[in-house]
Amino acid sequence: MGAFLLAQNPDRIVYATIFLAFLSVPNSFPTSFYVMGVQVRFYEPFLVMSVCYVALRYRRRSRFGVTGIVLAIAFGVVLAILLSNPVSRIYIDTRLFIYLPMAYFVASRFFVIVNTRAVLRMIPWVLWISAISTIAASALGSKLAQMQSEAAGSTAEATRLIGPATYAAVVVVSGVIALVIGGYATIRETWIYWTPALPLMLLSFSRNILISIFVAGLFALVASRSWPAVVRLIRTVVVTVLGLGLLYWSLSGLAGIPGVSWIQAQADGFLIRVVGGIGGQAINQDGSAQFRFQQENAYLVAEIYESPLWGHGFGFAYKPINTGRAISDKSENLQYYAHNFYLWILVKAGLVGFLLMLIPIARVLGAALRGGGPVRLATGAAAAGLLAVSIVAPMPLGSPTAVLLGLVIGACAGASAVDRRQGGKPSPHRTREPIVAAAGYDLQKQNS
Template sequence: MLLLLATASMLWLTYAAVRGAVWPIGCTLVLAFFPFPSTVDTNLSLGPVSLHVFELALVPALIVAARLRVPRKVLVAAAVFAIGILLWAILGVAQGHGINAVILDTRRSFVLVAALLIGGTWIHPTVGAMLTRTLPPFLWISCATAIAGSLGIVDLAGRIRAASLDFNDTSAAVRLQIPPLYLAVAVLCGLVALFVVDRSVHGGVTRFGLPSIMIVVLGFSRNAILAIGVAVLFAILVSPRIQSVVRSIRLVSTASLSAAALTLLLFLLPASSATVWFEQQISSFNSRVLDGIRPGAIQADRSAQFRFQGENPYLKEAIAQSPVTGHGFGYPYRPAAVAGRTETDATVDLVYYAHNYYLWIWTKCGLLGGSVLLLTLLSPAIGAVRRRAVSTVGATAPLAGLMAASVVAPMPNGSPTSALVGALCGAGLALLSHSAKTHVDGETPEHPLRPARPALGRQRVESRSHATKFGGSRVGTQTKLGRAPAEPSVLSRNSSRSEPR
């Protein structure tokens, strides 16, 4: 029944994409990151592979991307990454690794490639307007659903556990590692980076920031703090001015004072079930996240020590055996039973999987392939820093933050984080392409989702003549629904000021 429903839905989305709609991209976003209840099965089994429904929705979204013609930089990056994955998959098969193991290692990478192409549509006005309308209500609904899950009202799909470094702690809050968590992290990375480079977010704190903060807090993830911190540092690198440093200090001070004020307010309010719940969240966040980044706490954290002692030594040993070309995808780099864990289906899969993405890609692809793949993923962030492209930080700062977190959590290998990383990479490359074009044409860089405003006099006459020449009129500037293009996405608005070359 689920397969029939999914097939019908994909056919409908494909038909809409072919007919010219852009909302299949929004549907893919919702399917990828919505916090579904655990009773809703969102996976389809096709032979040895289990597909999430959002992976099927990538097909109509790719049709939209093909119709809108993404920038050449995006196409080149997608081709390079896909060819690299294919070459080292062939190497894995040639070295005798099982086909199922090769598929397990590479499937998220192909999701990343598809999302990279889709992310290249960021600069198109209709896509930007659709995402601006879709993302705020989606984040608020996800926030409300996460709160309901924390209160035990609904049982959500994902990793639900105690928000404590001690797995047996029953007094801690509920930790929700659900699909919208890292989407919220990416949104916060974009917002703080825009603030640091002095780009106004125009109500983004209320529409995007508040629900994202709540989702991140309920996730109790130290990786989120790492990603946001790197996004702030990245924004300073893109805009290396004393004002950027001052605004970063203001941001940290405001966040600290707000947290202190909330704690004081809860202390002054009369005891109730709501205040008890809030106090539990704050206490667990302080103990697991803020105190959990201390070296002593990390030494006592079984999860962190499993990464450092149960994975990294085996990865380094495998790298030493073939440092240049790697072992190919599908290579089992360590035994199944490690660090006292019993051998189960999950641990059998862990012989291929690792939390440190950089050591993992080096093990599989060697220095040669790993360098190419990583440089492709990081090329938007590198380009933004080199060219001081402040109008791109809405995409490149979240990308830098998530890739920094990939030292301990493999974002390009996760689900749905692989799609998120790919989309941010494609969006960053598209924004860089737009920025380069505006500089070459001698124009002041406008926001990529807002058509450039015509100057007075000659340019306006030329614009009218151009429209007449091709049979157009003022009506021709409207969208297919008869409306002018909507306001651009808040995550990269206000780029009308010239960027330093």
């Protein structure tokens, strides 16, 4: 049946990749299989098929190529081989990282060129199913499939749930905020997107979402460069804070209603862990944050000084096996992994690899900052937010965050090409699907 559907419309290969990569479901649902002892997530073979299909089907190119990112990874791999780094560790370092340029390639040719509307119509399905699954998991004390291991900060009442849809929700909210600031949509018109995204973000109890959304909003404000944009930003912040504050205040008067105590516990957990954890004193007392500063960054910086230009290659262990934590089954992996992606890539591929990767991305975001249509604004803002988060959580090295980052940067690059072909004038029309209309272009002109 699946093969028949794909044969009827091969574009569904790409849609299936997105759906499988970012859907959060209960742990009882299968989301992966094993090949020779290696776990393969369902979306991974679909991503490979998407690259092959898009390469053959959609030949249009963006001037913002993906070559630099591929060269950065290739440089680190060749260096690792020359330095005789362990092959197994080279594979672990690069397996998910390579998905970033693959997703970038797919998005730059596929999404914006002919399929923006179809993708945007699919996103609410992913978010709503994921939100229901995540809320149920939190309320019932169960787990999500492909959930990150329970992070520090969980309590008996409020468990942190970070699943495949968490950062997808952050991207969607970042995009919505950018569209609102840019005047392309309103909060009311975009409710079908941000409503399911909010619980996905809030139940992660992660400060990273605040970093991403703040940077995305700042990006949209700079790109808009107008007083009306400032007014829209202030209005959005005021309405959001007042709305959430009123909802929290009303919980005390609804204590007898089933489920309200659970909502209260989650709200309290978010205020304590996230809002209360953004100050300097709170970070100084956060064991996880201090481990990154003292037991990761310090070793990373020392290794960068050892080989600043070339780095040490992928698969290089930048620190001893035991630095500040008890020995566990994760200790060996911590020798190779770091939360600060930028220091990590400097250690692995040096300044050469660092620039090869980031210059193409900077060009894409720089073009979005100079102006353009709503797709470029929304995806550029979302990408900027994820890149900011990569200082404390390596988006290019995660599953499915590597795919997510590649998709939004690639879509931004593709949108730039479409804007140029249309003279920088996206369609201003509105329909009953306002966000689709705001993000949409004249498809006939694109295909001509």
